[in-house]
Amino acid sequence: MTARIAVMKNFPKNEEEFLVRFGTEDNCRRYLFDLRWPEGFVCPVCSGRTARVNKKNFIVCTGCQAQISLTSGTILHGTKKRLALWFRAIWWICTHQKGGSARELQQYLGLGSYQTAWVWFQKLRRAMSLSEGKSCGGRVEMGQGMICDRERDGKDYSPYECAKVLAAGEVVASAPFGLGRTRISLVPDFSRSTISGFLRENIEQSSTIVTTEDLESSTIESLGYGHEVIRSVDVRDDLTRGFPPHVASLIGDLASWLIRTHKGGVKKKHLQQYIDEYVFRHSMNLGESPVETFNRILKGGVEGEATPYWRLVGKDRPQSSRSREKGHE
Numbered sequence: 001m002t003a004r005i006a007v008m009k010n011f012p013k014n015e016e017e018f019l020v021r022f023g024t025e026d027n028c029r030r031y032l033f034d035l036r037w038p039e040g041f042v043c044p045v046c047s048g049r050t051a052r053v054n055k056k057n058f059i060v061c062t063g064c065q066a067q068i069s070l071t072s073g074t075i076l077h078g079t080k081k082r083l084a085l086w087f088r089a090i091w092w093i094c095t096h097q098k099g100g101s102a103r104e105l106q107q108y109l110g111l112g113s114y115q116t117a118w119v120w121f122q123k124l125r126r127a128m129s130l131s132e133g134k135s136c137g138g139r140v141e142m143g144q145g146m147i148c149d150r151e152r153d154g155k156d157y158s159p160y161e162c163a164k165v166l167a168a169g170e171v172v173a174s175a176p177f178g179l180g181r182t183r184i185s186l187v188p189d190f191s192r193s194t195i196s197g198f199l200r201e202n203i204e205q206s207s208t209i210v211t212t213e214d215l216e217s218s219t220i221e222s223l224g225y226g227h228e229v230i231r232s233v234d235v236r237d238d239l240t241r242g243f244p245p246h247v248a249s250l251i252g253d254l255a256s257w258l259i260r261t262h263k264g265g266v267k268k269k270h271l272q273q274y275i276d277e278y279v280f281r282h283s284m285n286l287g288e289s290p291v292e293t294f295n296r297i298l299k300g301g302v303e304g305e306a307t308p309y310w311r312l313v314g315k316d317r318p319q320s321s322r323s324r325e326k327g328h329e
């Protein structure tokens with residue numbers, strides 16, 4: 001593949017302009033190729049630098065003749081739908097700042113089935129979470145609490161409607177909710193090992209962590225982080241009392257986003273993917289341009305592993321060879 005398409009600097013101003021750039025399979029393929037190999041092709045088998053494209057659209061290394069699918073190892077792997085349609089889905093996400101539902105995506109793309117639209121959205125959410133990049137650093141608020149998918153409505157939540165989360169965010173005064181990069185994870189409990197796993201995965205070692213007195217603090221200190229304890233703010237809701245103030249506001253907004261956009265219809269086993277989308281959308285509001293967002297989702301896909309259907313829908317890997325993987329819509 002010799003002709004290269006420069007990774008775009010200016011985002012298309014409207015859909016018409018978008019379709020001029022990405023309306024054809026060829027343009028989409030070239031763009032994905034350049035995002036995947038920004039320094040030019042490198043063969044994963046022999047590290048050769050030259051390749052051609054065969055009639056079946058495989059990239060063939062001229063050194064070792066290895067055939068590489070442009071989408072292999074990505075969330076787009078095995079897709080039977082046109083890449084141009086996937087590009088339009090990502091465009092839709094980038095131009096709907098507050099998010100939307102699978103039903104709306106289905107209508108926009110003219111997809112035949114709701115199920116397909118839902119699976120697409122889940123794949124895109126996975127690409128969003130894979131693209132999140134660097135850990136939180138500096139002064140980081142962290143807390144534990146519950147997130148619920150129904151409004152309280154005068155009654156107590158029943159336990160299955162709520163899920164335990166650990167959440168963290170860099171304190172940045174000028175950012176929405178006073179938080180820069182954020183991380184929110186569903187967890188089974190608030191044990192030392194769970195907290196320690198969350199810290200290692202999401203927060204840089206040199207950070208100072210700000211918590212309320214509700215969070216078990218010895219883990220933070222034993223891992224060598226700076227630690228500052230503040231008093232719980234008076235919160236309307238016991239569910240968020242374990243979060244420091246900025247993170248409490250973020251979690252409150254996440255809960256109402258889930259209710260507003262998804263009408264309380266998110267199942268617990270899929271909740272993390274919806275949370276990932278919310279975290280991604282928060283990072284979109286930190287001054288990132290739409291081009292960066294677009295490339296980030298596409299790259300998240302490029303760098304992500306293929307996600308089979310059974311994993312997206314929260315099932316165990318099928319035992320039987322007769323079980324079909326239906327994820328390749």
Ligand SMILES: [Zn+2]
Nearest residue numbers: 043046061064
């Ligand atoms: Zn090769």
